[in-house]
Amino acid sequence: MALPDFGMFSVSSRVRNANGNTARDESAVDFDVCPAFGAALDLNPGNGDQRRNEAGSKCRSADVVIDADRVVAETGKGLSKADAKKALDGFISATTNALNEGETVELIGFGSFSISKRSARTGRNPQTGKEIKSAAKNVVKFKAGAELSKSVN
Template identity: 65%
Template structure:
């Protein structure tokens, strides 16, 4: 499912217009991004939680040349599915 399909699904489920659904989805994505950037976690009970973690610097290998390269440390976003979402997927 891509973003356009998700907007269509939100509109159908919530009886909102597609334009309102797009604004709601964009607002959610912006708010989530801002919270994660500040180092906060976003917890949606039943759905799951988003949080940031720091991935340590490490050595990697260029697959074309086999040469060892250094990969810098960086922040990554992690998602852990909630119990209700896990049940729906099974």
């Protein structure tokens, strides 16, 4: 699911090893920032983020795109397309401003957004084995709420 100019949510299937056994965790919800939202937050892109920024077009071509048309369709005839667009733009603007001020944005039952600081590190290119230095940067972190986590299981 994507909110254009904001980000994409996806359910991930993570493999976890516990006592040598492999199990799947189907409850994790991931969030990737779209480039426009990242730019509004003045996030510092690091090495390797070019791939993610090039994938920004996915923010408009996901399986489900939450735009003004979708909001109007989901709410019935009680909301105009112009009002739905204002509501989505207001949500993105309010979230951007709150995160820029260091606050956490919580949508009860859905989840919360916050800024997390990643320190500089040295990694390796898996194809060449060459060391790559990644600069310190801020990233948007999303933690799924209990109701959302239950609904994706």
